[in-house]
Amino acid sequence: KQEVTQIPAALSVPEGENLVLNCSFTDSAIYNLQWFRQDPGKGLTSLLLIQSSQREQTSGRLNASLDKSSGRSTLYIAASQPGDSATYLCAVALRHNTDKLIFGTGTRLQVFP
Amino acid sequence: DVKVTQSSRYLVKRTGEKVFLECVQDMDHENMFWYRQDPGLGLRLIYFSYDVKMKEKGDIPEGYSVSREKKERFSLILESASTNQTSMYLCASSVRQGGRNQPQHFGDGTRLSIL
Numbered sequence: 001k002q003e004v005t006q007i008p009a010a011l012s013v014p015e016g017e018n019l020v021l022n023c024s025f026t027d028s029a030i031y032n033l034q035w036f037r038q039d040p041g042k043g044l045t046s047l048l049l050i051q052s053s054q055r056e057q058t059s060g061r062l063n064a065s066l067d068k069s070s071g072r073s074t075l076y077i078a079a080s081q082p083g084d085s086a087t088y089l090c091a092v093a094l095r096h097n098t099d100k101l102i103f104g105t106g107t108r109l110q111v112f113p
Numbered sequence: 114d115v116k117v118t119q120s121s122r123y124l125v126k127r128t129g130e131k132v133f134l135e136c137v138q139d140m141d142h143e144n145m146f147w148y149r150q151d152p153g154l155g156l157r158l159i160y161f162s163y164d165v166k167m168k169e170k171g172d173i174p175e176g177y178s179v180s181r182e183k184k185e186r187f188s189l190i191l192e193s194a195s196t197n198q199t200s201m202y203l204c205a206s207s208v209r210q211g212g213r214n215q216p217q218h219f220g221d222g223t224r225l226s227i228l
Contacts, residue, residue: 034216043117043203043219089156099144099163100171101217105155 002027004092006104013080013111021075021107023090028068031093035064035075038087038106047088048075052095080111116140117220119204125226132191134223136204145187146205146217147171147179149198156203162187163209194227201225 003026013019023033032051036044048057048064050073056065063076073090087108091101120135138145146161148171158171160179168179176198180188187206191198201224205217 036219041222041224043221044205046216046218049216091156099161099169100158101156103156105153 002030002092002094002102004090004102004104006088006090006107008107009105010108011110013109015080015082015111015113017080017111018076018078019080019109021077021088021109023073023075023104025071025073025092025102027094028071029095030068031095033064033066033073033090033092034101035062035073036089036091038089040086044089077109080109082111082113085110117204117206117218119202119220119223121223122221123224123226125228126191126194127228128193128195130191130194132194132225132227134189134191134202134204134225136187136189136206136220137185138187138206138218139185140206140208140218141184142206142218143184143209144207144217145181146207147177147187147189148203148205149173149200150203150222151200159189196227199225199227 005024034049035047050057050066061078066073087106089106091103117138126132147159148156150156162168162181178190203222204220207217208215
C-alpha cells in the first residue's frame with residue numbers, strides 16, 4: 001500500500017532563506033507527483049506536477065525534483081517571503097490507478113519578516 | 114481558469130440530520146472527487162465519479178453517499194450525521210485526456226461541524 005510522508009511537519013524560517021521540503025513515498029510505481037499549497041481554511045492550489053518520466057519542474061522561485069528509485073521528491077523554495085507561509089502538501093497518483101491521489105500530511109511553513 | 118465551487122464555507126448541523134454538500138465545476142471535467150481533511154490524517158478520498166450517474170468508493174466511504182445527476186455537479190450526502198463526521202470537506206475535479214487523468218483542481222472547502 002502506498003504511503004506518503006512529509007518531513008518536517010512544521011518549519012519556521014526568516015525571510016530570505018532558501019529552504020527544502022521533503023516528500024517520500026513507499027511504492028515507486030507512480031504516474032506523477034504533485035505539490036500543492038494550502039492557505040488556512042482554504043482549498044488546495046496546485047504548484048507543480050512532475051510526471052514519472054521527469055526529474056524536475058520549475059515555476060518561478062519553486063523547483064520540485066523527483067527521484068523515483070529512492071521514493072523521494074523535494075520542493076525547493078528560493079528566497080522565501082512571508083507570503084510563502086502556508087501548508088505544503090505532496091500527492092502521488094498511482095500508475096495502475098491514476099484516479100486516486102495519495103496525500104502526505106503536509107509541512108506547515110511559516111516565514112517571518 | 115478552472116473554478117470548483119462548494120456551496121457552503123461553513124456548516125453546522127445536528128447528529129442524525131441528513132446533510133448535503135454540493136460541488137459545482139465549470140470546466141466540463143469528467144472526474145469529480147470528495148475528500149475529507151483531518152489534522153494528522155491528511156486528505157482521504159471518500160468517493161469519486163468519472164461520469165454522470167457513475168460513482169466509485171474511495172478509502173473511507175462508510176456513512177456517506179454521493180449523487181451525480183449532471184456532469185457539473187457532484188453532491189456528498191451524510192445520511193445520518195454523526196459527530197465523527199465533523200471535518201473539512203474538499204471537492205475536486207479533473208479532466209481525462211489520452212486515457213489518463215490530469216491534475217485535480219480543488220474548491221475552497223466546507224468546514225462541517227456536527228453537534
